[in-house]
Amino acid sequence: MAQIENIRDLEILAAFAQTHSFTETAYELNLSQPTISLAIKRLEKQLGKPLVERRRFGAGGVQLTEAGLVAVAHVQQVLTELDTLGLAVSAVGQSRTRRIGLPPIISSLLAWESADSRPLSLAGLTGSLSLQTVGSGRLLDQMRQHQVDYGAVAAVEDQLAITGVETRKMITYPFGLAGSQSLISRIGANTSGGIAVNDLAHLPESVRFVTLNHEFIHAQASDALLRQHIPASRIIEVADLDTLKAITAAGIALSFITSAGVDAGEGISFLPFTDAKAPQFNIYLFHDRDRATTPGAEADIQAFTHYASHQLASARF
Missing domain, CATH: 3.40.190.290 (D-Maltodextrin-Binding Protein; domain 2)
Incomplete structure:
Protein backbone atom coordinates (compact mmCIF):
# COMPACT_ATOMS: atom_id res chain seq x y z
CA MET A 1 0.00 0.00 0.00
CA ALA A 2 1.32 3.44 -0.94
CA GLN A 3 2.41 5.58 2.02
CA ILE A 4 1.76 9.27 1.48
CA GLU A 5 4.06 11.36 3.67
CA ASN A 6 2.02 14.55 3.93
CA ILE A 7 -1.23 16.13 2.87
CA ARG A 8 0.49 19.22 1.46
CA ASP A 9 1.91 17.16 -1.41
CA LEU A 10 -1.64 16.14 -2.32
CA GLU A 11 -2.77 19.77 -2.27
CA ILE A 12 0.12 20.67 -4.56
CA LEU A 13 -0.80 17.92 -7.02
CA ALA A 14 -4.44 19.06 -7.04
CA ALA A 15 -3.34 22.65 -7.75
CA PHE A 16 -0.94 21.50 -10.50
CA ALA A 17 -3.83 19.61 -12.15
CA GLN A 18 -5.54 22.97 -12.63
CA THR A 19 -2.56 24.95 -13.93
CA HIS A 20 -0.40 22.35 -15.75
CA SER A 21 2.52 24.59 -14.86
CA PHE A 22 5.12 24.35 -12.10
CA THR A 23 5.57 28.13 -12.24
CA GLU A 24 1.85 28.98 -12.01
CA THR A 25 1.30 26.41 -9.25
CA ALA A 26 4.14 27.92 -7.25
CA TYR A 27 2.69 31.39 -7.73
CA GLU A 28 -0.82 30.30 -6.76
CA LEU A 29 0.34 28.52 -3.58
CA ASN A 30 2.99 31.12 -2.70
CA LEU A 31 5.74 28.50 -2.80
CA SER A 32 8.99 28.15 -4.73
CA GLN A 33 9.07 26.22 -8.00
CA PRO A 34 11.56 23.65 -6.61
CA THR A 35 9.11 22.96 -3.77
CA ILE A 36 6.42 22.11 -6.31
CA SER A 37 8.76 19.87 -8.29
CA LEU A 38 9.95 18.02 -5.18
CA ALA A 39 6.39 17.42 -3.99
CA ILE A 40 5.45 15.85 -7.34
CA LYS A 41 8.62 13.74 -7.32
CA ARG A 42 7.86 12.49 -3.78
CA LEU A 43 4.40 11.41 -4.82
CA GLU A 44 5.77 9.68 -7.92
CA LYS A 45 8.24 7.76 -5.75
CA GLN A 46 5.56 6.81 -3.21
CA LEU A 47 3.02 5.77 -5.86
CA GLY A 48 5.56 4.06 -8.12
CA LYS A 49 4.59 5.72 -11.39
CA PRO A 50 5.27 9.02 -13.18
CA LEU A 51 2.43 11.49 -12.66
CA VAL A 52 3.53 14.23 -15.08
CA GLU A 53 5.31 14.36 -18.40
CA ARG A 54 7.09 17.20 -20.16
CA ARG A 55 6.36 17.68 -23.85
CA ARG A 56 9.49 19.26 -25.23
CA PHE A 57 8.21 19.90 -28.73
CA GLY A 58 4.94 21.41 -29.83
CA ALA A 59 2.05 22.58 -27.65
CA GLY A 60 1.10 21.04 -24.37
CA GLY A 61 3.88 21.92 -21.94
CA VAL A 62 3.68 19.81 -18.79
CA GLN A 63 0.75 17.40 -18.66
CA LEU A 64 -0.57 14.74 -16.29
CA THR A 65 0.06 11.15 -17.31
CA GLU A 66 -2.73 8.59 -17.25
CA ALA A 67 -1.57 7.57 -13.76
CA GLY A 68 -1.53 11.25 -12.80
CA LEU A 69 -5.14 11.71 -13.86
CA VAL A 70 -6.18 8.72 -11.73
CA ALA A 71 -4.18 10.06 -8.78
CA VAL A 72 -5.75 13.52 -9.06
CA ALA A 73 -9.27 12.06 -9.08
CA HIS A 74 -8.54 10.27 -5.80
CA VAL A 75 -6.71 13.26 -4.32
CA GLN A 76 -9.69 15.53 -4.93
CA GLN A 77 -11.92 13.08 -3.06
CA VAL A 78 -9.46 12.91 -0.17
CA LEU A 79 -9.19 16.70 0.12
CA THR A 80 -12.95 17.09 -0.01
CA GLU A 81 -13.32 14.56 2.79
CA LEU A 82 -10.71 16.40 4.86
CA ASP A 83 -12.62 19.66 4.37
CA THR A 84 -15.60 18.14 6.18
CA LEU A 85 -13.69 16.15 8.82
CA GLY A 86 -14.09 18.71 11.60
CA LEU A 87 -17.79 19.14 10.92
CA ALA A 88 -18.37 15.38 10.93
CA VAL A 89 -16.52 14.86 14.23
CA SER A 90 -18.29 17.74 15.95
CA ALA A 91 -21.66 16.37 14.84
CA VAL A 92 -21.18 13.03 16.64
CA GLY A 93 -24.03 12.53 19.10
CA GLN A 94 -26.01 15.43 17.64
CA SER A 95 -28.77 15.68 15.07
CA ARG A 96 -27.24 16.05 11.60
CA THR A 97 -26.47 19.57 10.46
Whole structure:
Protein backbone atom coordinates (compact mmCIF):
# COMPACT_ATOMS: atom_id res chain seq x y z
CA MET A 1 0.00 0.00 0.00
CA ALA A 2 1.32 3.44 -0.94
CA GLN A 3 2.41 5.58 2.02
CA ILE A 4 1.76 9.27 1.48
CA GLU A 5 4.06 11.36 3.67
CA ASN A 6 2.02 14.55 3.93
CA ILE A 7 -1.23 16.13 2.87
CA ARG A 8 0.49 19.22 1.46
CA ASP A 9 1.91 17.16 -1.41
CA LEU A 10 -1.64 16.14 -2.32
CA GLU A 11 -2.77 19.77 -2.27
CA ILE A 12 0.12 20.67 -4.56
CA LEU A 13 -0.80 17.92 -7.02
CA ALA A 14 -4.44 19.06 -7.04
CA ALA A 15 -3.34 22.65 -7.75
CA PHE A 16 -0.94 21.50 -10.50
CA ALA A 17 -3.83 19.61 -12.15
CA GLN A 18 -5.54 22.97 -12.63
CA THR A 19 -2.56 24.95 -13.93
CA HIS A 20 -0.40 22.35 -15.75
CA SER A 21 2.52 24.59 -14.86
CA PHE A 22 5.12 24.35 -12.10
CA THR A 23 5.57 28.13 -12.24
CA GLU A 24 1.85 28.98 -12.01
CA THR A 25 1.30 26.41 -9.25
CA ALA A 26 4.14 27.92 -7.25
CA TYR A 27 2.69 31.39 -7.73
CA GLU A 28 -0.82 30.30 -6.76
CA LEU A 29 0.34 28.52 -3.58
CA ASN A 30 2.99 31.12 -2.70
CA LEU A 31 5.74 28.50 -2.80
CA SER A 32 8.99 28.15 -4.73
CA GLN A 33 9.07 26.22 -8.00
CA PRO A 34 11.56 23.65 -6.61
CA THR A 35 9.11 22.96 -3.77
CA ILE A 36 6.42 22.11 -6.31
CA SER A 37 8.76 19.87 -8.29
CA LEU A 38 9.95 18.02 -5.18
CA ALA A 39 6.39 17.42 -3.99
CA ILE A 40 5.45 15.85 -7.34
CA LYS A 41 8.62 13.74 -7.32
CA ARG A 42 7.86 12.49 -3.78
CA LEU A 43 4.40 11.41 -4.82
CA GLU A 44 5.77 9.68 -7.92
CA LYS A 45 8.24 7.76 -5.75
CA GLN A 46 5.56 6.81 -3.21
CA LEU A 47 3.02 5.77 -5.86
CA GLY A 48 5.56 4.06 -8.12
CA LYS A 49 4.59 5.72 -11.39
CA PRO A 50 5.27 9.02 -13.18
CA LEU A 51 2.43 11.49 -12.66
CA VAL A 52 3.53 14.23 -15.08
CA GLU A 53 5.31 14.36 -18.40
CA ARG A 54 7.09 17.20 -20.16
CA ARG A 55 6.36 17.68 -23.85
CA ARG A 56 9.49 19.26 -25.23
CA PHE A 57 8.21 19.90 -28.73
CA GLY A 58 4.94 21.41 -29.83
CA ALA A 59 2.05 22.58 -27.65
CA GLY A 60 1.10 21.04 -24.37
CA GLY A 61 3.88 21.92 -21.94
CA VAL A 62 3.68 19.81 -18.79
CA GLN A 63 0.75 17.40 -18.66
CA LEU A 64 -0.57 14.74 -16.29
CA THR A 65 0.06 11.15 -17.31
CA GLU A 66 -2.73 8.59 -17.25
CA ALA A 67 -1.57 7.57 -13.76
CA GLY A 68 -1.53 11.25 -12.80
CA LEU A 69 -5.14 11.71 -13.86
CA VAL A 70 -6.18 8.72 -11.73
CA ALA A 71 -4.18 10.06 -8.78
CA VAL A 72 -5.75 13.52 -9.06
CA ALA A 73 -9.27 12.06 -9.08
CA HIS A 74 -8.54 10.27 -5.80
CA VAL A 75 -6.71 13.26 -4.32
CA GLN A 76 -9.69 15.53 -4.93
CA GLN A 77 -11.92 13.08 -3.06
CA VAL A 78 -9.46 12.91 -0.17
CA LEU A 79 -9.19 16.70 0.12
CA THR A 80 -12.95 17.09 -0.01
CA GLU A 81 -13.32 14.56 2.79
CA LEU A 82 -10.71 16.40 4.86
CA ASP A 83 -12.62 19.66 4.37
CA THR A 84 -15.60 18.14 6.18
CA LEU A 85 -13.69 16.15 8.82
CA GLY A 86 -14.09 18.71 11.60
CA LEU A 87 -17.79 19.14 10.92
CA ALA A 88 -18.37 15.38 10.93
CA VAL A 89 -16.52 14.86 14.23
CA SER A 90 -18.29 17.74 15.95
CA ALA A 91 -21.66 16.37 14.84
CA VAL A 92 -21.18 13.03 16.64
CA GLY A 93 -24.03 12.53 19.10
CA GLN A 94 -26.01 15.43 17.64
CA SER A 95 -28.77 15.68 15.07
CA ARG A 96 -27.24 16.05 11.60
CA THR A 97 -26.47 19.57 10.46
CA ARG A 98 -27.94 20.36 7.05
CA ARG A 99 -25.39 21.96 4.73
CA ILE A 100 -26.41 24.81 2.42
CA GLY A 101 -24.06 25.58 -0.47
CA LEU A 102 -23.92 29.18 -1.75
CA PRO A 103 -20.96 30.62 -3.71
CA PRO A 104 -20.05 34.26 -2.92
CA ILE A 105 -21.54 35.82 -6.08
CA ILE A 106 -24.80 33.91 -5.69
CA SER A 107 -24.92 34.77 -1.97
CA SER A 108 -24.77 38.43 -3.00
CA LEU A 109 -27.61 38.00 -5.48
CA LEU A 110 -29.71 36.35 -2.78
CA ALA A 111 -28.77 39.04 -0.21
CA TRP A 112 -27.53 36.15 1.95
CA GLU A 113 -24.33 37.12 3.70
CA SER A 114 -24.07 34.54 6.49
CA ALA A 115 -25.95 31.79 8.31
CA ASP A 116 -26.95 34.35 10.98
CA SER A 117 -28.27 36.98 8.60
CA ARG A 118 -31.87 38.12 8.30
CA PRO A 119 -32.66 36.24 5.04
CA LEU A 120 -32.21 32.97 6.93
CA SER A 121 -35.30 33.64 9.02
CA LEU A 122 -37.12 35.18 6.06
CA ALA A 123 -36.61 31.96 4.13
CA GLY A 124 -38.28 30.01 6.93
CA LEU A 125 -35.41 27.57 7.45
CA THR A 126 -35.21 25.69 10.72
CA GLY A 127 -32.96 23.24 12.56
CA SER A 128 -29.17 23.03 12.62
CA LEU A 129 -27.75 24.61 9.45
CA SER A 130 -24.24 25.16 8.09
CA LEU A 131 -23.60 27.61 5.27
CA GLN A 132 -20.85 26.56 2.82
CA THR A 133 -19.64 29.77 1.17
CA VAL A 134 -17.24 28.35 -1.40
CA GLY A 135 -16.71 28.91 -5.10
CA SER A 136 -18.86 26.95 -7.53
CA GLY A 137 -15.88 24.85 -8.64
CA ARG A 138 -15.39 23.54 -5.11
CA LEU A 139 -19.14 23.31 -4.46
CA LEU A 140 -19.68 21.15 -7.55
CA ASP A 141 -17.05 18.73 -6.22
CA GLN A 142 -18.89 18.58 -2.88
CA MET A 143 -22.17 17.93 -4.68
CA ARG A 144 -20.65 15.03 -6.61
CA GLN A 145 -19.42 13.59 -3.29
CA HIS A 146 -22.91 14.11 -1.77
CA GLN A 147 -21.58 16.34 0.99
CA VAL A 148 -24.08 19.20 0.77
CA ASP A 149 -27.87 19.09 1.16
CA TYR A 150 -29.12 21.92 -1.00
CA GLY A 151 -28.36 25.40 -2.27
CA ALA A 152 -27.46 27.22 -5.47
CA VAL A 153 -24.45 26.76 -7.74
CA ALA A 154 -23.12 28.16 -11.01
CA ALA A 155 -21.98 26.05 -13.97
CA VAL A 156 -21.01 26.71 -17.57
CA GLU A 157 -23.01 23.67 -18.72
CA ASP A 158 -26.46 24.30 -20.22
CA GLN A 159 -27.68 21.20 -18.38
CA LEU A 160 -26.23 20.18 -15.01
CA ALA A 161 -26.47 16.44 -14.35
CA ILE A 162 -25.13 14.93 -11.11
CA THR A 163 -26.24 11.47 -10.01
CA GLY A 164 -28.58 11.66 -7.03
CA VAL A 165 -28.82 15.47 -7.16
CA GLU A 166 -31.84 17.30 -8.53
CA THR A 167 -31.00 20.56 -10.33
CA ARG A 168 -33.13 23.37 -11.71
CA LYS A 169 -31.72 26.07 -13.98
CA MET A 170 -32.88 29.51 -12.85
CA ILE A 171 -31.04 32.33 -14.63
CA THR A 172 -28.08 32.97 -16.93
CA TYR A 173 -25.52 35.78 -16.86
CA PRO A 174 -22.79 36.49 -19.43
CA PHE A 175 -19.07 36.35 -18.82
CA GLY A 176 -17.05 39.33 -19.92
CA LEU A 177 -14.27 41.74 -19.04
CA ALA A 178 -14.57 44.39 -16.32
CA GLY A 179 -12.23 47.31 -15.85
CA SER A 180 -11.75 50.74 -14.36
CA GLN A 181 -12.95 53.68 -16.43
CA SER A 182 -9.34 54.73 -17.13
CA LEU A 183 -8.27 51.29 -18.34
CA ILE A 184 -11.38 50.83 -20.49
CA SER A 185 -10.72 54.22 -22.08
CA ARG A 186 -7.04 53.38 -22.66
CA ILE A 187 -7.86 50.25 -24.66
CA GLY A 188 -10.54 52.11 -26.62
CA ALA A 189 -13.37 49.71 -25.79
CA ASN A 190 -17.02 50.57 -26.39
CA THR A 191 -18.85 49.78 -23.14
CA SER A 192 -22.25 49.73 -24.84
CA GLY A 193 -21.32 47.14 -27.44
CA GLY A 194 -19.47 44.47 -25.48
CA ILE A 195 -16.40 42.69 -26.79
CA ALA A 196 -15.84 39.84 -29.25
CA VAL A 197 -13.55 36.97 -28.31
CA ASN A 198 -11.32 37.67 -31.33
CA ASP A 199 -10.80 41.23 -30.05
CA LEU A 200 -8.71 39.82 -27.17
CA ALA A 201 -5.77 39.21 -29.50
CA HIS A 202 -5.76 42.89 -30.52
CA LEU A 203 -5.58 44.37 -27.02
CA PRO A 204 -2.23 45.97 -26.11
CA GLU A 205 0.34 43.53 -24.74
CA SER A 206 0.70 45.77 -21.69
CA VAL A 207 -2.85 44.88 -20.58
CA ARG A 208 -3.02 42.29 -17.82
CA PHE A 209 -5.98 40.12 -16.84
CA VAL A 210 -7.17 38.81 -13.48
CA THR A 211 -9.56 35.96 -12.82
CA LEU A 212 -10.62 33.65 -10.00
CA ASN A 213 -8.80 30.36 -9.39
CA HIS A 214 -9.98 26.77 -9.84
CA GLU A 215 -12.22 26.95 -6.75
CA PHE A 216 -14.57 29.02 -8.90
CA ILE A 217 -16.39 28.19 -12.12
CA HIS A 218 -14.62 31.22 -13.64
CA ALA A 219 -11.50 29.07 -14.04
CA GLN A 220 -13.32 26.62 -16.31
CA ALA A 221 -14.75 29.46 -18.38
CA SER A 222 -11.34 31.14 -18.50
CA ASP A 223 -9.68 27.94 -19.72
CA ALA A 224 -12.24 27.68 -22.52
CA LEU A 225 -11.99 31.30 -23.60
CA LEU A 226 -9.44 33.68 -22.11
CA ARG A 227 -6.45 31.31 -22.04
CA GLN A 228 -7.05 30.39 -25.68
CA HIS A 229 -6.14 33.94 -26.71
CA ILE A 230 -4.01 35.39 -23.90
CA PRO A 231 -0.59 34.06 -22.73
CA ALA A 232 -0.52 32.72 -19.18
CA SER A 233 2.14 35.30 -18.30
CA ARG A 234 -0.48 38.06 -18.64
CA ILE A 235 -3.11 36.36 -16.45
CA ILE A 236 -3.29 36.72 -12.66
CA GLU A 237 -5.31 34.18 -10.64
CA VAL A 238 -6.68 35.16 -7.23
CA ALA A 239 -8.51 33.20 -4.55
CA ASP A 240 -11.36 35.55 -3.67
CA LEU A 241 -13.76 38.02 -5.22
CA ASP A 242 -12.73 41.01 -3.09
CA THR A 243 -9.12 40.78 -4.25
CA LEU A 244 -10.20 40.51 -7.88
CA LYS A 245 -12.38 43.61 -7.56
CA ALA A 246 -9.64 45.57 -5.80
CA ILE A 247 -7.17 44.82 -8.61
CA THR A 248 -9.80 45.73 -11.19
CA ALA A 249 -10.88 49.00 -9.55
CA ALA A 250 -7.23 50.05 -9.22
CA GLY A 251 -6.77 49.78 -12.98
CA ILE A 252 -4.07 47.13 -12.66
CA ALA A 253 -5.85 44.59 -14.86
CA LEU A 254 -9.05 43.72 -16.66
CA SER A 255 -11.01 41.10 -14.77
CA PHE A 256 -12.57 38.05 -16.40
CA ILE A 257 -15.87 37.84 -14.52
CA THR A 258 -19.59 37.30 -14.90
CA SER A 259 -21.87 40.33 -14.90
CA ALA A 260 -23.54 38.85 -11.81
CA GLY A 261 -20.39 39.72 -9.86
CA VAL A 262 -20.29 43.39 -10.86
CA ASP A 263 -22.29 46.10 -9.08
CA ALA A 264 -23.05 49.39 -10.79
CA GLY A 265 -21.81 51.41 -7.83
CA GLU A 266 -18.31 49.91 -7.82
CA GLY A 267 -16.91 52.23 -10.51
CA ILE A 268 -16.21 49.28 -12.82
CA SER A 269 -17.40 49.01 -16.43
CA PHE A 270 -18.43 45.61 -17.78
CA LEU A 271 -17.98 44.39 -21.36
CA PRO A 272 -19.94 41.18 -22.05
CA PHE A 273 -18.61 38.75 -24.63
CA THR A 274 -20.89 39.01 -27.65
CA ASP A 275 -20.04 35.64 -29.21
CA ALA A 276 -22.93 33.19 -29.21
CA LYS A 277 -20.66 30.31 -28.13
CA ALA A 278 -18.97 32.16 -25.27
CA PRO A 279 -19.34 30.39 -21.87
CA GLN A 280 -22.27 31.46 -19.72
CA PHE A 281 -22.69 31.74 -15.93
CA ASN A 282 -25.74 29.53 -15.40
CA ILE A 283 -27.25 29.49 -11.90
CA TYR A 284 -28.93 26.29 -10.69
CA LEU A 285 -30.87 25.51 -7.54
CA PHE A 286 -30.10 22.00 -6.33
CA HIS A 287 -30.83 19.49 -3.61
CA ASP A 288 -29.38 16.07 -2.90
CA ARG A 289 -32.20 13.52 -2.97
CA ASP A 290 -30.22 11.00 -0.91
CA ARG A 291 -29.59 13.48 1.93
CA ALA A 292 -33.13 14.88 2.15
CA THR A 293 -34.57 11.95 4.12
CA THR A 294 -36.58 13.67 6.87
CA PRO A 295 -39.75 15.82 6.77
CA GLY A 296 -37.75 18.72 8.24
CA ALA A 297 -35.15 18.55 5.47
CA GLU A 298 -37.81 18.42 2.76
CA ALA A 299 -39.61 21.40 4.28
CA ASP A 300 -36.34 23.35 4.34
CA ILE A 301 -35.67 22.59 0.69
CA GLN A 302 -39.12 23.86 -0.27
CA ALA A 303 -38.66 27.01 1.82
CA PHE A 304 -35.19 27.68 0.36
CA THR A 305 -36.39 27.06 -3.21
CA HIS A 306 -39.28 29.49 -2.76
CA TYR A 307 -37.01 32.18 -1.28
CA ALA A 308 -34.19 31.76 -3.83
CA SER A 309 -36.60 31.68 -6.80
CA HIS A 310 -38.14 34.94 -5.68
CA GLN A 311 -34.77 36.63 -5.14
CA LEU A 312 -33.28 35.48 -8.45
CA ALA A 313 -36.40 36.52 -10.36
CA SER A 314 -35.77 40.11 -9.26
CA ALA A 315 -31.95 39.97 -9.38
CA ARG A 316 -29.91 42.34 -11.53
CA PHE A 317 -28.78 41.47 -15.05
